[in-house]
Amino acid sequence: MKLGHAIWDGNIVFASVAVPVKLHPAVREGRVQFHLLHRHDLVKLQRQMVCAYDGAMVPVEDQVRGFELEDGKYILVDPADLKRFDPEASRTIEVHEFVPARQIDPVYLEYSYYLEPGPHAEGYGALVTALSDRGLAGVCTWTMRKRSYVGALGTGGKLLRLYTLRHAGEVITAAVPKMPVAALSARELKVGADLINQMTGRFRPRQFEDKHQEQLRKLIDRKARGRTIRVRRPRHVAPTAPGRLLEVLEAGLKRVA
Amino acid sequence: MAERRPVRLPAKLTSRSYRQPAEAGHDIWNGTISFSLVAIPVRLVDAITPGRVSFRMLHRKDYSPLVSRMLCPREGKVVPREEIVRGYEIKPDRYIPITDSELDSVSPERSRTIEVTNFVDAGEVDPIYYDSQYYLVPLKGGEKPYRLLVEVLQRTAKAGVASLVLADREYPVLVRSTGRLLAVNTLHYPNEIVPESEFSPKADPDKPAEMKRVKQAVGRMISKFNPEKYADQRRRRIIALLKKKMKGKSLVQAPEIEEAGGEAPLDLVAALKARIAKTGKRA
Numbered sequence: 001m002k003l004g005h006a007i008w009d010g011n012i013v014f015a016s017v018a019v020p021v022k023l024h025p026a027v028r029e030g031r032v033q034f035h036l037l038h039r040h041d042l043v044k045l046q047r048q049m050v051c052a053y054d055g056a057m058v059p060v061e062d063q064v065r066g067f068e069l070e071d072g073k074y075i076l077v078d079p080a081d082l083k084r085f086d087p088e089a090s091r092t093i094e095v096h097e098f099v100p101a102r103q104i105d106p107v108y109l110e111y112s113y114y115l116e117p118g119p120h121a122e123g124y125g126a127l128v129t130a131l132s133d134r135g136l137a138g139v140c141t142w143t144m145r146k147r148s149y150v151g152a153l154g155t156g157g158k159l160l161r162l163y164t165l166r167h168a169g170e171v172i173t174a175a176v177p178k179m180p181v182a183a184l185s186a187r188e189l190k191v192g193a194d195l196i197n198q199m200t201g202r203f204r205p206r207q208f209e210d211k212h213q214e215q216l217r218k219l220i221d222r223k224a225r226g227r228t229i230r231v232r233r234p235r236h237v238a239p240t241a242p243g244r245l246l247e248v249l250e251a252g253l254k255r256v257a
Numbered sequence: 258m259a260e261r262r263p264v265r266l267p268a269k270l271t272s273r274s275y276r277q278p279a280e281a282g283h284d285i286w287n288g289t290i291s292f293s294l295v296a297i298p299v300r301l302v303d304a305i306t307p308g309r310v311s312f313r314m315l316h317r318k319d320y321s322p323l324v325s326r327m328l329c330p331r332e333g334k335v336v337p338r339e340e341i342v343r344g345y346e347i348k349p350d351r352y353i354p355i356t357d358s359e360l361d362s363v364s365p366e367r368s369r370t371i372e373v374t375n376f377v378d379a380g381e382v383d384p385i386y387y388d389s390q391y392y393l394v395p396l397k398g399g400e401k402p403y404r405l406l407v408e409v410l411q412r413t414a415k416a417g418v419a420s421l422v423l424a425d426r427e428y429p430v431l432v433r434s435t436g437r438l439l440a441v442n443t444l445h446y447p448n449e450i451v452p453e454s455e456f457s458p459k460a461d462p463d464k465p466a467e468m469k470r471v472k473q474a475v476g477r478m479i480s481k482f483n484p485e486k487y488a489d490q491r492r493r494r495i496i497a498l499l500k501k502k503m504k505g506k507s508l509v510q511a512p513e514i515e516e517a518g519g520e521a522p523l524d525l526v527a528a529l530k531a532r533i534a535k536t537g538k539r540a
Contacts, residue, residue, distance in 0.1 A: 048328035
């Protein structure tokens with residue numbers, strides 16, 4: 001992405017405050033991209049919609065959209081009907097309330113953006129200070145690229161940040177399988193907590209060097225030069241027997257202490 | 258242990274070229290989570306479901322649902338799954354095939370184990386690193402140590418730091434407790450985070466009067482976070498449209514693809530309600 005190229009601009013608005021900002025993605029992914037190939041001739045495959053009934057390839061003009069009511073019964077929906085529900089374009093990030101930032105569970109965080117101050121962005125610095133001093137995030141809504149978003153306005157350094165939030169309905173909370181209740185002794189909990197406390201340090205994101213991508217590139221390179229690849233089997237770890245849990249925790253604690 | 262199914266991985270976990278919706282009921286991965294000398298057999302399942310009302314593409318001719326398949330453009334025919342291989346483009350239209358076991362070989366020690374190397378205060382992680390979330394569910398025999406990790410992480414307010422290898426990627430992850438389950442949050446690598454310094458913060462600091470005005474405006478709007486509060490308006494409107502359309506001639510029937518049992522007359526409203534409840538999975 002080119003430097004200084006914003007994907008959206010508008011105003012943060014609440015009470016009598018309006019701060020012009022420019023939105024920039026805060027994450028840039030650069031990874032090895034794979035394609036799907038036909039095994040015997042290594043031709044790159046294309047995605048094709050096929051009729052489940054007769055197996056025919058179906059061109060786009062013969063595709064219609066349906067909502068599956070139940071097995072095999074659909075309600076047809078015209079894309080023009082859906083278009084009517086596109087939100088109106090707007091240039092406003094409307095802040096509805098400010099909440100303690102730590103109340104927002106990470107499961108809701110989706111995409112992150114930096115908000116660069118726009119021209120004559122009075123109040124920008126004041127907003128950064130007001131949010132960071134009290135650990136607050138502004139819950140806000142806005143429209144971008146024909147979609148409406150709910151987001152959290154926060155800070156990290158000198159810039160304001162905007163995180164898009166997932167809707168509550170997108171988070172699976174009900175899919176908890178039934179689990180047998182395993183009784184834990186006070187001793188097991190105590191030694192477990194001691195062990196975890198002993199293994200606690202600061203969060204250092206720099207520890208995550210993407211060696212995997214580097215090694216993947218090397219593997220591709222070796223293969224491209226016709227070298228053979230020695231296949232190494234995944235390591236399997238023997239599970240801890242429930243009856244030996246305390247013993248294993250204590251042995252672990254002894255090792256780190 | 259289940260065979261890996263690279264083309265069925267959920268969208269968030271795959272590179273763009275593979276994207277295909279996860280099939281319900283499939284585990285994304287199964288293996289072991291370990292910390293210190295403790296090893297717990299687990300499987301990885303989705304924590305996030307697309308909340309938007311999802312539609313199925315149908316064949317205009319017979320309203321049969323369409324399925325996505327891979328087509329060989331040279332032969333002009335659909336290629337069965339067993340003839341598909343993953344490849345890397347080394348120069349235009351020249352590809353090197355890479356097999357699943359070769360991918361596993363890149364990181365054999367991590368491809369079946371989430372090894373928690375250290376713990377951090379759960380609140381210390383900058384939210385900018387968070388990407389997606391999954392749950393870990395214990396496999397048979399792993400319930401007790403699983404329960405212990407859930408409990409202890411909760412009581413100490415800590416999260417485990419680890420790596421997770423899935424198909425062609427390795428993800429830094431945080432293992433958190435939800436109180437009942439272990440959640441796995443995939444994180445971005447630090448080199449994927451755009452440095453703030455690429456953007457210039459405003460040159461002149463705000464005047465004290467401005468500071469005071471903004472601070473007061475913020476202070477008057479403090480509340481508690483409630484994720485349920487901001488409903489998806491578009492979703493609501495689409496559901497209203499579907500309810501209306503149910504009465505018209507928009508209701509169609511696909512041909513029977515497999516033998517199905519006899520059906521009782523359909524209670525359409527009940528069916529719509531049930532479907533929407535299933536689509537939304539609202540808490």
